[in-house]
Amino acid sequence: MPEFSGTQSQSQTPSQAQIQSQAQTQPHGVLQGYDPGTMFCEMLRPGQPSHPALSLLLSRLAALPIDSLRRRAADAERDLLERGITFTVYSDATAIDRILPFDLIPRVLTPPEWQQIETGVIQRVRALNMFLHDIYHDRKVLKDGIIPAELVLGNAGYAKEMIGFDVPFNTYVHVCGTDIVRDETGRFMVLEDNARTPSGVAYVVENRHMTLRVLSDLMTGLSVRGVDEYGLRLHNAMAEIAPQSVLDPQVVVLSPGIFNSAYFEHVFLAREMGIPLVEGRDLTVENHRVWMRTTAGLAPVHTIYRRIGDDFLDPDVFRPESMLGVRGLMECWRRGNVAIANAVGTGVADDKAVYAYMPRIIRYYLSEDAILPNVETRICSEPDALAYTLAHLEELVVKPVAESGGYGLIIGPHATRAECAEFRERLKHNPSNYISQPTLKLSVSPTLTDEGVQPRHIDLRPFAVTGRDTWVLPGGLSRVALRKGTLVVNSSQGGGTKDTWVLA
Amino acid sequence: MSETIERTPRIAHLIARHAESNLWLARYMERIENVARLLDVTNTFARDADDTRNWLTILRINGDLEGFYAKHPEANQANVAHFYLLDATSPTSVQTSIGAARENARTLRALISTEMWLQINVFYTRIRALTPTDLLPDHFTAVCGMLKEGTQAHTGITEGTFYRDQAWHFYMMGRYLERADQTTRLLDTRFHALAPQAPAGEGEIDAGQWNGLLRAAAGYHAYRREHPNGYRPTEVAGFLLANTAFPRSVGLNLAQLEWHLSQLRTRYYLRGSIPALERLDQLNGTLTHQNVAELVKGRLSPFLDFVQKEIAGLHADIVQGFCGGAA
Numbered sequence: 001m002p003e004f005s006g007t008q009s010q011s012q013t014p015s016q017a018q019i020q021s022q023a024q025t026q027p028h029g030v031l032q033g034y035d036p037g038t039m040f041c042e043m044l045r046p047g048q049p050s051h052p053a054l055s056l057l058l059s060r061l062a063a064l065p066i067d068s069l070r071r072r073a074a075d076a077e078r079d080l081l082e083r084g085i086t087f088t089v090y091s092d093a094t095a096i097d098r099i100l101p102f103d104l105i106p107r108v109l110t111p112p113e114w115q116q117i118e119t120g121v122i123q124r125v126r127a128l129n130m131f132l133h134d135i136y137h138d139r140k141v142l143k144d145g146i147i148p149a150e151l152v153l154g155n156a157g158y159a160k161e162m163i164g165f166d167v168p169f170n171t172y173v174h175v176c177g178t179d180i181v182r183d184e185t186g187r188f189m190v191l192e193d194n195a196r197t198p199s200g201v202a203y204v205v206e207n208r209h210m211t212l213r214v215l216s217d218l219m220t221g222l223s224v225r226g227v228d229e230y231g232l233r234l235h236n237a238m239a240e241i242a243p244q245s246v247l248d249p250q251v252v253v254l255s256p257g258i259f260n261s262a263y264f265e266h267v268f269l270a271r272e273m274g275i276p277l278v279e280g281r282d283l284t285v286e287n288h289r290v291w292m293r294t295t296a297g298l299a300p301v302h303t304i305y306r307r308i309g310d311d312f313l314d315p316d317v318f319r320p321e322s323m324l325g326v327r328g329l330m331e332c333w334r335r336g337n338v339a340i341a342n343a344v345g346t347g348v349a350d351d352k353a354v355y356a357y358m359p360r361i362i363r364y365y366l367s368e369d370a371i372l373p374n375v376e377t378r379i380c381s382e383p384d385a386l387a388y389t390l391a392h393l394e395e396l397v398v399k400p401v402a403e404s405g406g407y408g409l410i411i412g413p414h415a416t417r418a419e420c421a422e423f424r425e426r427l428k429h430n431p432s433n434y435i436s437q438p439t440l441k442l443s444v445s446p447t448l449t450d451e452g453v454q455p456r457h458i459d460l461r462p463f464a465v466t467g468r469d470t471w472v473l474p475g476g477l478s479r480v481a482l483r484k485g486t487l488v489v490n491s492s493q494g495g496g497t498k499d500t501w502v503l504a
Numbered sequence: 505m506s507e508t509i510e511r512t513p514r515i516a517h518l519i520a521r522h523a524e525s526n527l528w529l530a531r532y533m534e535r536i537e538n539v540a541r542l543l544d545v546t547n548t549f550a551r552d553a554d555d556t557r558n559w560l561t562i563l564r565i566n567g568d569l570e571g572f573y574a575k576h577p578e579a580n581q582a583n584v585a586h587f588y589l590l591d592a593t594s595p596t597s598v599q600t601s602i603g604a605a606r607e608n609a610r611t612l613r614a615l616i617s618t619e620m621w622l623q624i625n626v627f628y629t630r631i632r633a634l635t636p637t638d639l640l641p642d643h644f645t646a647v648c649g650m651l652k653e654g655t656q657a658h659t660g661i662t663e664g665t666f667y668r669d670q671a672w673h674f675y676m677m678g679r680y681l682e683r684a685d686q687t688t689r690l691l692d693t694r695f696h697a698l699a700p701q702a703p704a705g706e707g708e709i710d711a712g713q714w715n716g717l718l719r720a721a722a723g724y725h726a727y728r729r730e731h732p733n734g735y736r737p738t739e740v741a742g743f744l745l746a747n748t749a750f751p752r753s754v755g756l757n758l759a760q761l762e763w764h765l766s767q768l769r770t771r772y773y774l775r776g777s778i779p780a781l782e783r784l785d786q787l788n789g790t791l792t793h794q795n796v797a798e799l800v801k802g803r804l805s806p807f808l809d810f811v812q813k814e815i816a817g818l819h820a821d822i823v824q825g826f827c828g829g830a831a
Contacts, residue, residue, distance in 0.1 A: 083618070084610075084625045250517070258610045270614035276519050277614040294517040295670060295826040296774055 029062040030069050030105070031446060036455040040186045040443040042107050048186060051110045053222045053503050060218050061105065066452060069104060072214040073448055076102055079213065085206050087261045095259070101496030102207060103447045104215055107458060107478040114225075114474065114502045116188060117180065120372030121462050122470045123362060125176050128195055128349045129466070130365040132172040136162045136345065146364045147357045148381070148432075151401075155354070157347025159310065161317060165334060167343050168241040169468050174305075174341035175234070176464045177201075177477075180372065182443035189375045191459065193358070195350040196342060197307050200477040200497075201230060201463045202268035207499040223504035225474035230463070231272025234305070237467030238273070241339040242302040249302035252278045252292060256308050256324045266307050273305075280308075285328035290338045303339040304329075310344050353401030356435045375440065381432035389436040390427065393420050398427065398436045413439055445498065447480055457481040460500065475500035515772060518670040522615060524827040525608040526671050527819070529616075530678030532605035533624075533658050536598045536631075538686045539566075539588050540651035542720050547581060547644055549716040559584045564693045565686075566596045585639040589647065598651060602631045617665035620658070627654040670772055673764045677822060680764075684757035685815045690721055691744050692808040695737070695800075714740060721752050741804065742796045754811065755791060758784060761818070768826075776825030780818050787814045 036044065043058065077099065080086070086097040109117070134141050135152050142149040152158060177198030179191045208227050211219060235251060242249030255266035257279045270277035276292065283301065284291050291298035306313065312322040314329040332338045348354060354361075356377045359370045378385035380398075389396060392412075399409040410423045427434055444455035462476030478498040542562050559579040563572050568587070571594060576583040592599040606628045613621050630650070638647045666672050694717045714735040718724040721744060730747070731739050746755040762784050765777040791811075799807055 082626050082629075083622050084613075253614075258607065263610075267613040276517065276522075278519060279521075282519050282521055292517065293520045295520055295523045295674075295768075295776060296517065296772070299517045 030064050030066050030448070030453045031058070031062050032066075032452075034446050034453050034455070036444050036446075038184060039441060039455060040182055040184050041455060042182075042443055042445040042458060043105070045186065048110075051503060053224075054108055054110070056222065057106075057108065057218065061446075064218070069448055069453075073104055076104060076210050076214050079210065080206075083206075085203075085264060087264065088259065089261070090259075100203060101482060102210060103456075103480055103482075103496050103498045104211070105446050105448065105453065106211060106215075106218075106499045106501045107445050107460070107480075108501045108503065109460075109475065110503055113188075116371060117460075117462055117476075118472045118474075120188070120190075120370070121176070121178050121464050121472050123366065123368065123371050124178060124190065124193065124358070125173060125464045125466055125470050127358070127362040127365050128173050128176065128193065128346075129171055131361050132343070132346060132349050133170045134365075135348065137164065141361065141364060144364070146360055147354065151353050152348060155348045155351055157345065157349075157351055159345030159348075161330060162343070162345040168244075168339060171241065171466050171468075172343040172346050173349065174237060174241070174343075174466050175201075176466070177461045178372075178464070180460045180462065180476075181375070181440060184441040184443070186443065188372055190358070190370075190372050191375055192352075193350040193355065194461070195346040197309070198461070198463065199262050199265055199307075200461055200479075201473065202265040203497050204463070204473065204475060204477050204500065205230060205268070205272075207497055211499040222501075225502040225504055227473060227475060230465075230473050231269070231274070233465050233471050233473075234269070235273040235275070237465050237471075238303040238305055238339070238341060240467035241341060243336055243339065246302050250292075250300060251275045251303040251305065252283075252301055254278055254280070254283070254304050254306040254308060256312075260307075262307065269305065269307075280324045280326050283326045283329075285326060285332055288328070288332050288335050288337055290326065290329065290332050301338060303341065305341050310347065313340075313344065351401075352399060353435070356401075375437050378436045380427065380434040380436060385436070386427070386431045389434070390424055393424060393427075393436075395438065396436045397439055398423065398434050400433050401435055411439065445478070445480060447482070447496075447498075449482070449484075454484065456484070458498070474502040512771070513667070513669040516669060518674075520827040522612055522671065523674045524823055525611045526615075526674035527678035527681070527822065529605055529608040529612060530675045531682040532601045532608065533655050534679055534682040534686070535596070535601045536605070537652055537655035538682075539596065539598055539601070540648045540655070541722060542690075543585060543588060544645060544648035544652070545716055545720045546584075547648070549712065549719055555580065561693055562588070565689045568594070568596055571595070581641075581644070582639060585644065586636070589634055589639060590636065598631055599634075602628050612671070615671045617661070617667070619661050619665050623654075623658055623661050627658070630654065670768070673768055674822075674826070677761055677764050680757040680761040681815060681819050683752050684754045684761070685812060687721055687744055687752050687754050687757070688808050688812050688815065690717070691741065692805060692812075694720070695741065695804055711735060718743075723750055723752060726750055737800045738796045741800055745794075745796070746791060755788075758788060758791070762788070765822075774826065776822075779825055780821035783814060783817055783821055787811070787818075 040046070080099040080102060081097070084097065086099050089096045089098050131141060135158070141147055142152060173195040175198060177194035177200065179194065180188055181191050182188055205227050238251040239249050242251070251273065252275055253266055253270040253273070255263060255277055257263070260266070266277055278292055282292050284293065284298065286298070290301040290304070292301050308324050311318045312324040314325050314327060315322045316327050317330045329338070329340070330344070333340050355374065356379050359374055362368060362370045378389055380386045380389055389398060393410070394412045396412045397409060398412070410419065412420065415423070442457040442459070445458040446453045447456035449456070458478055458480045460476050460478050463473045465471050465473070478500045480496050480498055482496050542565065546558050546562060556579050559581065562584060563569050563579060572579065572584070572587055575591070576587065587594050588597050590599065591597045592603070594600060606624055609616060609621055609624045634647065637643060662675065666675065715724055717740070718727045723743065726749070727740070727743055730743060743750060744753055747753045748756050748759065750756060762781070765781050765784065768774045769777040769781070794807070
């Protein structure tokens with residue numbers, strides 16, 4: 001290669017990184033005074049085999065002054081706001097752009113841990129798809145009594161429009177987000193499946209880029225699995241499910257538009273896939289085919305990765321007042337002229353009640369035990385489970401299956417004696433409406449707070465992409481509860497996120 | 505099998521709505537620069553005895569007399585600056601323009617470069633944060649400078665990072681339409697106040713005023729270089745209307761517009777460019793055959809009215825031809 005001419009000569013001075021690597025462990029490093037107590041810490045990992053990369057990361061964190069971490073955290077926050085990596089909150093007539101708080105200290109998964117999560121998620125997605133195909137076709141799982149028929153057929157997420165309808169590769173859940181937690185022993189458990197339009201993947205990638213911008217010295221020389229493949233993988237899956245006669249299928253992302261709170265993620269997905277980001281008004285149906293309005297007139301659309309709910313997809317079939325969808329879309333899909341991801345009617349599979357049956361559903365279809373166990377869940381319609389729940393109510397969380405959003409549940413340890421007594425009566429009166437779970441001691445991760453670096457509860461949502469086969473993005477979205485003691489990691493409840501490192 | 509290097513972009517479809525957003529993104533960003541320059545030039549170079557007349561000029565250029573007087577009793581620096589820099593309800597204020605620019609950029613976020621989006625987003629926050637203090641004499645020039653610099657940074661980032669497929673052509677057409685329109689308005693508004701109505705149109709020359717007009721179009725030094733001997737109304741009008749080297753002349757902007765329209769037709773096979781190209785042909789013909797000396801004798805204003813209507817017509821043709829969405 002020819003040399004560049006006219007390069008300005010530079011004196012040899014040690015780089016910032018060289019200086020830092022020479023520094024001794026600082027007495028005020030960020031982990032000073034950090035004590036997770038009896039909780040499982042994702043960084044210190046008591047009782048787990050050590051990993052050289054993790055040890056190196058720990059020593060770098062220990063050498064990093066807390067002021068430096070705070071400065072970088074402030075930089076990151078400003079950067080997120082300026083880049084518009086935000087969700088929009090509406091109050092009265094004003095729209096406010098909020099960032100999802102980003103905690104700089106990464107969450108790390110070792111290769112064996114990731115192996116379990118990856119195979120576990122793939123297994124679960126397979127079972128979910130087989131379950132969905134079954135309940136919309138032969139209903140063997142119902143006939144064999146694995147899960148009560150009324151729980152499935154009477155479920156709000158069950159879509160009659162899907163009965164007898166075949167989807168390519170029998171894949172219904174093309175993008176799945178599996179919420180996973182860890183207990184005090186470090187055991188992984190699935191808390192929830194998200195099989196409709198799970199969101200958050202944009203933050204996985206953006207968090208990595210942020211780490212590289214503001215904490216690259218922490219990552220130097222460590223082998224961490226990349227996350228930049230997501231768009232490519234998703235696009236390929238979307239192309240796979242397109243009508244088979246099309247050589248170079250046109251895929252689009254369908255968004256409710258710029259006022260949707262998740263619009264940034266829709267932008268991210270379209271950009272990463274290199275495809276148009278459309279709204280319902282950009283699409284039209286003619287001759288049972290879907291077209292988009294372009295500068296050259298109408299152009300065919302073959303796969304729609306939709307980020308709007310089932311109810312809004314097609315006013316002919318679902319909510320007639322919906323302005324977000326495309327009239328006639330379902331009929332195009334039924335005729336095989338377009339593919340839609342995720343499929344309609346997947347909501348039944350990520351229902352709370354159905355969740356309780358997932359270990360049995362996995363065993364039923366795959367003759368395997370679940371690689372990732374559920375949180376121990378008792379189905380109160382079963383006599384043993386009811387008896388146990390009644391006897392241990394003070395230690396358990398009891399949830400009604402039909403409700404969502406935390407209504408009508410009781411958290412035993414936080415309830416008064418009178419509340420427990422009253423709840424027992426309700427439970428006995430209608431046991432099949434309830435499931436019970438132990439209260440969890442979620443794992444924690446060192447997190448920057450006003451009081452220094454403190455243990456905060458954390459979960460993980462890996463993203464699985466399925467066309468013909470399933471691929472899982474290494475890592476996932478680690479959500480962290482920023483308030484002390486709180487177990488809720490939702491972004492609406494003051495939760496933040498962390499970069500998730502899968503070590504190679 | 506040997507593969508050749510792909511030199512041209514593959515023909516990816518552009519959503520019709522996004523094409524229109526590109527036009528508007530460019531236009532709104534141009535407007536911010538124009539308003540900032542006009543305010544700055546008026547503030548700096550047009551502080552003669554008739555202060556009100558000078559500030560009125562900006563309002564006339566933007567067609568804002570009625571809207572302004574509904575809110576303010578008098579045209580002076582404080583009121584006009586408030587109207588254009590702080591008033592989010594005024595359709596021509598920088599607040600309105602940056603809000604609309606950002607909304608279009610948001611619509612186009614998957615298409616424009618991340619650097620374009622980031623800069624617009626930061627610029628938006630900066631403009632929204634302007635306060636009455638920024639209008640005071642000791643801040644005002646700096647604020648106008650910040651606004652010009654922000655839009656010029658946008659222009660530079662766009663030049664350096666925006667992928668030049670269909671979307672870029674629409675963006676550029678928006679920019680040229682806006683520039684041509686602004687120059688026509690500027691000339692129309694200022695010329696009559698300046699050019700003596702003497703038969704030859706070559707009477708007494710108020711050099712300061714001419715120089716203000718040229719500065720408002722960012723063309724003062726270029727004009728000096730072109731015409732070192734002084735100001736003649738015909739030459740000023742000719743320079744702003746037709747000079748092919750001046751970035752804001754009507755003629756140059758129409759020529760660039762034509763190039764983009766032709767690209768869309770020949771490289772992307774878009775038939776939607778035909779009505780706009782035909783209108784442009786006629787407009788160019790009219791401009792070429794104009795006798796400027798005749799024009800400045802009093803027919804300039806109706807002529808500029810005609811040009812402005814044709815520029816609006818071009819925008820409408822483009823929207824109709826490409827963004828109507830009909831098959």
